[in-house]
Amino acid sequence: MEDNFKIFVRESMFPRNREVPPLALVGALDAYTSFDAIVRHNDVGSWTLVLAAQHPQSGLLQPGRGIVVMREGSDSPILSGPIRKITRKWDDDSDAGAGSITVSGVDDNVFLAERLAWPDPSNEIHLQGATQFWKANLAWKNAGELLHRLIKANAQGHSSRRFRQLFVASPDAGLLADESAKSVRLRFDRVDELASLLSSVYSMSVRCMWHPDPKSAGGDNGDPSATGPGLLVTFTSVRDMRGTARFAADQGNLRGYTYSIAAPEATRLVIGTQNRTWHEPEHNPTYDELGNISGYTVSMVEKQGPERWFGYYPNNSRDPWWWGDPATTPAEFKDTLQWAQQGFTATEVEWGLSAERYTDRRDIPWQWAQDSHRQTGWQLDPPTWSPHHRALMDEVESFNLDSGPKAAITVHPIETPRLRYHLDYTIGDRVSVNVDDVDHTEHVSEVRLSATAQDGPRVQLTVGESGATETPYLYRSVRELWKSLNNLWTREADSLPLETIPPAPFVLRKVI
Numbered sequence: 001m002e003d004n005f006k007i008f009v010r011e012s013m014f015p016r017n018r019e020v021p022p023l024a025l026v027g028a029l030d031a032y033t034s035f036d037a038i039v040r041h042n043d044v045g046s047w048t049l050v051l052a053a054q055h056p057q058s059g060l061l062q063p064g065r066g067i068v069v070m071r072e073g074s075d076s077p078i079l080s081g082p083i084r085k086i087t088r089k090w091d092d093d094s095d096a097g098a099g100s101i102t103v104s105g106v107d108d109n110v111f112l113a114e115r116l117a118w119p120d121p122s123n124e125i126h127l128q129g130a131t132q133f134w135k136a137n138l139a140w141k142n143a144g145e146l147l148h149r150l151i152k153a154n155a156q157g158h159s160s161r162r163f164r165q166l167f168v169a170s171p172d173a174g175l176l177a178d179e180s181a182k183s184v185r186l187r188f189d190r191v192d193e194l195a196s197l198l199s200s201v202y203s204m205s206v207r208c209m210w211h212p213d214p215k216s217a218g219g220d221n222g223d224p225s226a227t228g229p230g231l232l233v234t235f236t237s238v239r240d241m242r243g244t245a246r247f248a249a250d251q252g253n254l255r256g257y258t259y260s261i262a263a264p265e266a267t268r269l270v271i272g273t274q275n276r277t278w279h280e281p282e283h284n285p286t287y288d289e290l291g292n293i294s295g296y297t298v299s300m301v302e303k304q305g306p307e308r309w310f311g312y313y314p315n316n317s318r319d320p321w322w323w324g325d326p327a328t329t330p331a332e333f334k335d336t337l338q339w340a341q342q343g344f345t346a347t348e349v350e351w352g353l354s355a356e357r358y359t360d361r362r363d364i365p366w367q368w369a370q371d372s373h374r375q376t377g378w379q380l381d382p383p384t385w386s387p388h389h390r391a392l393m394d395e396v397e398s399f400n401l402d403s404g405p406k407a408a409i410t411v412h413p414i415e416t417p418r419l420r421y422h423l424d425y426t427i428g429d430r431v432s433v434n435v436d437d438v439d440h441t442e443h444v445s446e447v448r449l450s451a452t453a454q455d456g457p458r459v460q461l462t463v464g465e466s467g468a469t470e471t472p473y474l475y476r477s478v479r480e481l482w483k484s485l486n487n488l489w490t491r492e493a494d495s496l497p498l499e500t501i502p503p504a505p506f507v508l509r510k511v512i
Contacts, residue, residue, distance in 0.1 A: 004456050005035060005069050005078065005449065007049070010210060010229070012064030013165055022165055023210065023229040025068065031057045033100070037069070037079050037107075037449040041428045042199040042206055044192075045107035047079060053088060054098035061086060061103045068210050069449075071422050071457075078422045078449065080210035081107035108208040108231055112195055114163060117150060117186035121157030133185035133363070142178055143198040144171030144235040147206065151191060151233060156222030164226070167211070167219025171235040176202055178390075185363045201397050203238045205428040238428050242441055245425040247411055247461075248434035253419050255412040259435055262406040266355040267348050269313045269399045271392060273364040276307040307368040309379050313396045314354075315404055319346045347405055357403065364391050408464030409433050409440060421447065421459045433463055 007029040011020050020026065029049070037047035047067065051058055066082040083105045090099025119131040134153070136146050148171050155163040184194065195206045211217055214232040221230065247254045279300045288294040322328040324340035339349045348354045366388035371380040382388040411433055418424070425431055427447055432439045446462040 009060040048104040112192040115154040121153040144175040167214035245431040258410040266357040411461040
């Protein structure tokens with residue numbers, strides 16, 4: 001199997017043999033009959049191995065262990081992840097000898113969800129009620145640093161939750177400096193959900209991968225004396241590889257492709273922010289020894305009203321620059337003017353729908369206020385320079401990516417010495433694919449790897465917009481289920497004041 005994938009078995013997080021450190025490589029696995037894997041950009045991938053049950057290497061595959069997949073020419077893995085299922089199969093018709101073993105698992109991105117975002121990660125569970133939310137620090141430079149701090153805080157916080165095999169590297173210095181993500185407030189939220197959102201918005205790649213010495217690569221697990229293998233979390237900018245990674249028939253590196261487009265699920269978003277709150281004095285009587293009212297104290301307490309600010313955002317991210325302008329609209333698109341001037345976007349006109357969705361974001365502390373220059377009841381919008389506006393725009397951008405139209409190209413490349421997966425380009429990179437004599441530039445959103453003893457390695461790419469995949473609906477339904485549950489919690493929990501009300505710094509006494 002020349003140039004085939006090299007697969008190794010790694011030890012469990014909790015070794016049964018004290019002489020073997022956690023996650024150490026315990027043996028090579030080259031007797032497999034087939035190997036298939038899916039690597040996803042900023043999402044959890046999966047893999048499956050099949051080998052003969054009677055082969056000695058089958059004994060390496062035990063619950064808790066995992067695999068590390070390498071390729072000659074690179075020191076970093078293509079894929080690594082734990083075993084999640086082992087299936088033994090035998091029948092007298094199709095399985096010779098002792099039958100076969102099928103082992104399947106996920107990649108190590110699954111460990112981004114290993115720890116929830118606790119309100120106060122440094123303390124144990126009995127103290128979590130004293131803190132409502134984990135908040136970002138305004139001094140942090142970008143979304144990469146936010147995720148870096150968040151993962152470290154929950155993996156290296158209280159001793160009962162410490163994840164000693166998870167090392168977190170510092171974010172790439174080239175990440176976009178922006179304050180948009182600093183308004184997040186989390187309470188037992190899933191870290192991987194936030195990582196997926198922020199990485200899509202900020203063109204960032206977040207990966208968790210096995211490393212023989214993560215500390216030497218800049219990883220930190222909170223233990224200065226830590227050694228040995230571990231899992232390394234990295235935050236890097238998406239690379240632009242269009243100059244070198246171009247797939248086209250005339251380049252001799254394209255076997256075929258499948259191009260697909262899909263309608264949007266929704267095109268308009270309504271967002272609701274925090275309820276209006278205010279402080280007012282509360283009078284409490286005081287009594288003398290005989291039970292008579294002798295005076296009263298006054299303290300300032302927080303009140304909450306039903307008024308909320310709501311925003312309405314049509315997805316106009318795909319509108320051409322001339323959309324709705326009679327003077328510049330090309331002649332062949334003059335028929336769109338009537339719809340554009342009624343407020344419909346290019347996406348809505350193209351696909352014939354204008355569906356609305358609602359998102360509850362009470363964690364954004366912009367409250368309803370009267371716009372003094374408008375009629376009574378007209379709400380004041382957050383200033384465009386404010387962190388509230390930037391947080392709203394992040395939600396809008398996420399909606400546009402997740403619910404907007406999808407275009408994906410599945411590419412069947414021919415591996416050449418000049419262009420090989422993982423050596424010359426990798427998951428998340430921006431590449432170019434020639435379709436019908438037109439070059440399309442998209443990021444690599446999904447990679448399917450396969451290998452057999454006879455055929456060697458095969459690579460299949462899916463390039464396209466955020467969420468582009470050959471198997472989108474299952475994963476999206478899981479994400480939507482989580483989001484709906486989280487929104488339900490938000491609506492119920494945020495009926496309470498969003499901040500702990502501090503005691504009044506003064507007491508007034510009036511003698512009667």
